[in-house]
Amino acid sequence: MVWVNSILQGVLLGGLYALFAAGLSLIFGIMRLVNIAHGDLIVLAAFLGLVVTSSLDIHPLASLVVVVPAMALLGYLLQYLLLNRTMSDDILPPLLVTFGLSVILQNVMLETFSADPQKMNTGALDTASITVGALHIGVLPLLMFAVAIAVIAGLQWLFYHTAIGRAFRATSDNADIAQLMGLNKKHVFSLAMALSLAVVAIAGIFLGTKTSFDPSSGPARLIFGFEAVIIGGLGNLWGTLFGGIILGVAQGIGAQIHPGLQQLAGHLVFLILLAIRPNGLFPRVAH
Amino acid sequence: MLEVKALTSFYGDFQALFGIDLAVGENEVVSLIGSNGAGKTTSMRTITGLLHCDANMVLWKGQPIGHLRPDQIAKQGIAMVPEGRQLFPSLSVEENLRIGAQVNRPGFWNLVRVYELFPVLGERRNQASTTLSGGQQQMVAIGRALMANPEIILFDEISLGLAPIIINQIYEALPNIIDNGLSALIVEQDIARALKIAHRCYCLSEGKITLSGGTDVITQDDVSQAYFGV
Numbered sequence: 001m002v003w004v005n006s007i008l009q010g011v012l013l014g015g016l017y018a019l020f021a022a023g024l025s026l027i028f029g030i031m032r033l034v035n036i037a038h039g040d041l042i043v044l045a046a047f048l049g050l051v052v053t054s055s056l057d058i059h060p061l062a063s064l065v066v067v068v069p070a071m072a073l074l075g076y077l078l079q080y081l082l083l084n085r086t087m088s089d090d091i092l093p094p095l096l097v098t099f100g101l102s103v104i105l106q107n108v109m110l111e112t113f114s115a116d117p118q119k120m121n122t123g124a125l126d127t128a129s130i131t132v133g134a135l136h137i138g139v140l141p142l143l144m145f146a147v148a149i150a151v152i153a154g155l156q157w158l159f160y161h162t163a164i165g166r167a168f169r170a171t172s173d174n175a176d177i178a179q180l181m182g183l184n185k186k187h188v189f190s191l192a193m194a195l196s197l198a199v200v201a202i203a204g205i206f207l208g209t210k211t212s213f214d215p216s217s218g219p220a221r222l223i224f225g226f227e228a229v230i231i232g233g234l235g236n237l238w239g240t241l242f243g244g245i246i247l248g249v250a251q252g253i254g255a256q257i258h259p260g261l262q263q264l265a266g267h268l269v270f271l272i273l274l275a276i277r278p279n280g281l282f283p284r285v286a287h
Numbered sequence: 288m289l290e291v292k293a294l295t296s297f298y299g300d301f302q303a304l305f306g307i308d309l310a311v312g313e314n315e316v317v318s319l320i321g322s323n324g325a326g327k328t329t330s331m332r333t334i335t336g337l338l339h340c341d342a343n344m345v346l347w348k349g350q351p352i353g354h355l356r357p358d359q360i361a362k363q364g365i366a367m368v369p370e371g372r373q374l375f376p377s378l379s380v381e382e383n384l385r386i387g388a389q390v391n392r393p394g395f396w397n398l399v400r401v402y403e404l405f406p407v408l409g410e411r412r413n414q415a416s417t418t419l420s421g422g423q424q425q426m427v428a429i430g431r432a433l434m435a436n437p438e439i440i441l442f443d444e445i446s447l448g449l450a451p452i453i454i455n456q457i458y459e460a461l462p463n464i465i466d467n468g469l470s471a472l473i474v475e476q477d478i479a480r481a482l483k484i485a486h487r488c489y490c491l492s493e494g495k496i497t498l499s500g501g502t503d504v505i506t507q508d509d510v511s512q513a514y515f516g517v
């Protein structure tokens with residue numbers, strides 16, 4: 001039963017990893033931009049949640065109402081004012097700039113919030129659980145998982161059933177010709193980054209309610225996100241969710257064997273899958 | 288209506304166009320003829336804003352537009368059917384057409400009219416655009432341009448890689464399209480056809496215009512001479 005339990009916890013944790021990954025996958029899919037600062041932006045969102053929660057004296061989940069639009073706006077401006085200047089056929093310049101941004105963000109957060117680990121208190125939600133037979137399922141992880149599915153389903157719907165989703169896909173296919181359809185490439189890219197950081201905001205708040213975080217937590221979240229994206233197959237959102245789950249389960253089983261093995265088990269499974277299926281389990285069909 | 292003046296264009300340090308002058312009037316069909324690498328595609332990509340040029344090198348209804356972004360130029364009523372069709376592979380046939388209407392210009396053309404013009408597209412509206420034959424893909428590319436209700440369409444080698452029977456079908460549809468008050472600038476490798484369909488033509492060689500005039504006076508021999516830069 002311990003095993004079933006750790007697998008279940010792993011599945012639920014996978015939802016959080018999928019949230020880390022979705023925003024990353026989205027902007028890579030639309031504009032071939034690898035955002036090295038993604039993890040640090042997740043941590044920034046968590047700190048933002050902390051500030052909003054304590055200054056307005058509201059529940060951490062209620063802070064989403066402020067943090068999601070704030071991060072989306074930040075994403076739009078970041079892309080419009082900075083990253084768009086680095087975009088070309090060469091994927092290296094934006095990679096370097098976001099790497100620099102990652103360093104800057106970590107240092108600014110260190111200056112502002114100190115290196116002390118922080119955590120957001122969700123009150124009764126922290127300990128609430130549902131008991132099914134011998135299994136105890138935390139309500140918060142369950143909620144996190146449900147939100148991850150809702151976010152992925154929402155993105156999927158946006159991509160395939162709205163004009164902006166059509167614009168994203170067209171720009172991803174052929175940015176030049178998309179412009180001839182009256183789409184301003186810089187605006188489309190900025191909207192994509194806004195959407196990515198809206199998801200980052202959700203990921204950050206859940207990160208901050210689940211575990212403690214500090215200004216240097218970002219890069220590890222970036223790695224988990226990358227691993228989930230690659231396992232699932234680039235450009236496939238449901239695959240990303242599945243990749244997150246595999247990663248979560250591997251970590252859960254690893255931790256069950258020995259607590260020190262949690263992270264290592266996740267990385268090992270990632271490396272093994274990368275060796276067997278370099279394109280991921282569900283790569284987007286090549287055109 | 289469309290005037291190109293002393294247009295130059297570069298790919299990095301490489302100069303592809305050396306001061307091109309051309310004009311297309313209202314309701315006029317103009318052919319642009321030239322051998323491989325002459326700069327036909329480059330001209331069209333520069334006019335549509337995909338390649339940079341100075342503001343006054345391209346005039347639209349007397350106004351400079353050379354400095355505008357491609358999406359701004361598209362909204363002014365200039366559409367292109369690009370070389371090699373370049374449909375959006377992740378969009379269905381109908382989505383490819385609908386995205387053409389993104390420029391928000393009201394007018395004669397809409398989904399129903401495009402499906403009337405090319406009925407086969409209506410039958411395949413929900414298919415991925417990649418599953419169509421070359422000719423059908425070309426119809427989508429033309430339909431996509433029409434959906435913008437443009438005032439001029441730049442056609443870049445619409446017959447490239449298509450079977451003769453399909454080419455005939457597409458050229459049969461062209462007069463119907465142009466009768467609805469459109470101008471056209473056409474790049475066509477088949478010189479006889481290029482002269483037959485157009486009111487006027489320009490010959491382009493190594494980035495320079497070498498011959499221009501009405502198709503009533505210019506003969507295929509004149510073009511061949513200009514073509515080979517003799």
Ligand SMILES: Nc1ncnc2c1ncn2[C@@H]1O[C@H](COP(=O)(O)OP(=O)(O)OP(=O)(O)O)[C@@H](O)[C@H]1O
Pocket residue numbers: 298301303321322323324325326327328329330370
């Ligand atoms: N992306 C590019 N980078 C560098 N040079 C280019 C590029 N595209 C075209 N050229 C060069 O510019 C010149 C004009 O090319 P362009 O494609 O405009 O010719 P074209 O008349 O359309 O030829 P074709 O009949 O082959 O389509 C050629 O010398 C070509 O090699």
Ligand SMILES: [Mg+2]
Pocket residue numbers: 327328329370443
């Ligand atoms: Mg060409």
